[in-house]
Structures are given as structure tokens and as C-alpha cells.
């Protein structure tokens with residue numbers, strides 16, 4: 001297709017069921033409901049809906065959001081602690097901009113959201129993965145790592161983490177570690193940038209408390225978005241941070257010039273929220289994504305029993321460990337030939353030597369029967385690639401045969 005004519009980011013590949021994209025199921029995007037909310041907002045606010053907006057975002061949205069956030073995560077967020085952004089990605093870029101200087105060390109969870117790397121690298125910071133184990137970030141060893149950099153004369157102002165229904169692992173950081181991390185931030189002045197993108201997509205039990213809700217003010221900048229619960233095309237998200245940080249955001253030059261960054265959409269979202277449509281929509285979306293998750297997991301258990309993964313309690317992703325001696329780069333071309341694709345695990349690590357035996361599967365964008373077929377194809381690809389890899393390993397020169 002002529003790229004000048006492109007409308008959307010997703011590029012389909014003929015014959016391939018692509019589990020690589022963390023995008024929503026198209027039919028869950030609320031076209032009619034959003035159109036109704038748009039009309040409601042325009043009628044309610046008339047010309048004020050279409051002029052330059054208040055710097056931090058329009059009052060009706062911020063008030064709805066502060067109340068809504070506290071209804072499922074007791075952070076006691078005040079309207080003065082909210083800044084409306086163009087999504088969580090924009091929130092991260094803004095936070096990195098305000099918190100870091102070129103040459104600083106930015107700590108990141110590992111594995112973590114791969115597209116956070118270029119956003120942080122835009123600031124010319126050095127990205128360093130923190131020590132982790134099977135429960136996620138290890139706060140004690142993270143404190144030691146930070147200390148080593150500081151002793152070497154480096155600034156370590158920020159850590160980025162997705163602690164809830166993480167991309168790519170789907171995991172939640174345990175409560176004790178949440179408490180230890182916010183304590184580390186309080187003691188050292190490290191600011192934790194908490195990417196809370198998947199909080200609302202909890203399928204089995206409520207999401208754990210955010211770091212924002214557990215921390216003293218000033219320790220955590222929390223990023224939120226409606227990209228996963230309503231629609232990514234709205235480019236609507238927010239930062240919750242202490243009021244002084246929000247004031248720094250509102251006085252940025254381009255905000256002064258252009259006003260609030262997503263005014264009309266935020267007012268529409270306020271109408272969508274106030275009418276109850278949001279709550280109903282999110283409940284429906286949660287049910288559907290849980291069914292999709294279960295379809296992919298059920299399919300893999302049947303068709304690919306030698307893959308190892310745990311069931312994510314929320315979010316959009318399954319983090320899968322391949323059986324030895326398979327690596328993701330060996331599997332990818334074979335999977336392609338069988339008509340299925342995924343993201344290779346190494347993409348989510350700072351150092352691409354890690355995660356080579358892992359793959360990330362997104363269950364968000366495809367209906368249950370397609371996910372079951374993807375699992376069947378992946379099972380075939382794993383068997384075929386594994387047989388090839390085993391033959392190759394056995395025929396390595398110098399290898400003992402017995």
C-alpha cells in the first residue's frame with residue numbers, strides 16, 4: 001500500500017496470524033458510544049469544547065478521572081495532581097524530559113515494555129536494567145546497583161517500571177516489593193515512573209495497589225491511558241504526580257502556547273465517564289479479553305504442551321518460555337512458514353543476550369477461534385523447529401555421541 005494513504009499503524013501480513021501486536025480487538029472499539037459522548041460534550045460545552053483548553057486538561061475530565069481513579073485504587077489523587085497527556089507514551093516522554101539530563105542513568109525493570117527504550121533514549125540517558133528474579137524487580141539489589149552508580153559520580157534520577165499486568169510478562173509485582181521500592185524511592189530521591197497502562201484490564205481479581213497509592217508524594221510519577229480500556233486512537237492519557245511536578249508540566253513552553261494537549265477528546269471522555277458508558281464498556285471489554293486469554297491458553301495447552309507460561313491475571317500478553325534447545329530467532333522463520341508470528345523475547349531486554357528463549361504473544365487483537373488456530377500453528381512450528389534444532393545440536397562437530 002502507498003504509505004501516504006495509510007490510516008492505521010497495524011500492517012497485516014497475508015496468511016499470517018500475528019500475535020505480535022498489542023492492539024485492541026477492532027470490534028471492541030466503541031464507535032457508536034464515542035460518537036454519542038462527542039455529541040453530549042459538544043452540546044454541554046458548545047464553543048468551549050473547541051477552543052484552547054486549560055493547561056493541565058479540562059476540569060470536567062480531571063474531576064471525573066480523580067474520582068474514578070480513587071474508586072479502584074485508593075491513591076487519594078487530587079485534581080491538582082493530574083496532567084492530561086497524549087497517552088502513556090507521551091507521559092513517559094514528559095516525565096523523562098523533566099526528570100533527567102543527558103548522560104544520566106535511568107533504571108528499568110527487566111524485561112520491560114520495549115518501546116519505552118527509545119523514548120528514554122531520546123533523552124540521551126543511559127538505560128540500565130535492574131536486578132530481577134522470578135517475582136520481578138529485586139528492590140534490595142536495585143538499591144545496591146543505584147548506590148554503585150552514585151558512588152561513581154553518576155546521577156540516577158529515575159526508574160521506569162510496569163508493575164501491574166506488565167508488558168511483556170503479564171505479571172504483577174508482589175505487595176512487599178512494591179512497599180520496598182517506594183521506600184527506596186523515599187530514602188534516595190529516586191523517582192519511580194510507574195507505567196499503569198493495564199490497571200483496568202484485571203480479569204480474575206482486582207489489580208494490586210499502585211506504587212502511586214503506596215508512596216509518599218514526590219516519589220512516584222504514575223502514567224495512565226485510555227488506550228487499552230477505550231481506544232488508543234484517542235491519544236488520551238494522564239500523569240498523576242505531586243502538584244509541584246504538575247505545575248512544571250503546565251508551564252512548559254508548548255503547553256503555554258497550545259493549551260491543554262488533548263482538550264476536546266478529554267471533554268468527550270468526561271461525558272463518556274459521567275454517563276456511565278465507560279464503566280459498562282470496561283466491564284464488557286474485561287470479559288471479552290478474559291475469554292481471548294483463555295482461548296489462547298487452552299489452545300496452547302492442547303497444541304503446544306511443551307511451552308511454559310503462567311496465566312496472566314490481567315493485561316494483554318502471554319510470556320512464553322520455549323523448550324530447549326529452541327530460541328525465538330530459530331522459531332520465528334519456522335512459525336512464519338506455518339502462518340503465525342510473535343515478538344521475540346530479546347526485544348524486551350536492554351541487553352539482547354537475555355530473553356532469547358522467550359516469546360511474547362498478544363491475545364488482544366484476535367477473536368477466540370483465531371487465537372485457537374494460532375496456537376495450533378504455533379504448536380506445529382515448535383515441534384518442527386525443535387526437531388531441526390535438536391538435529392543441528394547433535395551434529396555439531398566435537399559433540400559426544402552415545
Ligand SMILES: Cc1ncc(COP(=O)(O)O)c(C=O)c1O
Pocket residue numbers: 022086087088089090113162167195197224225226227232236237
Ligand atoms: C506498558 C505500555 N506503556 C505504554 C503503552 C502505550 O500507551 P499509549 O497508547 O497510551 O501511549 C503501551 C502500549 O502497548 C504499553 O504496553
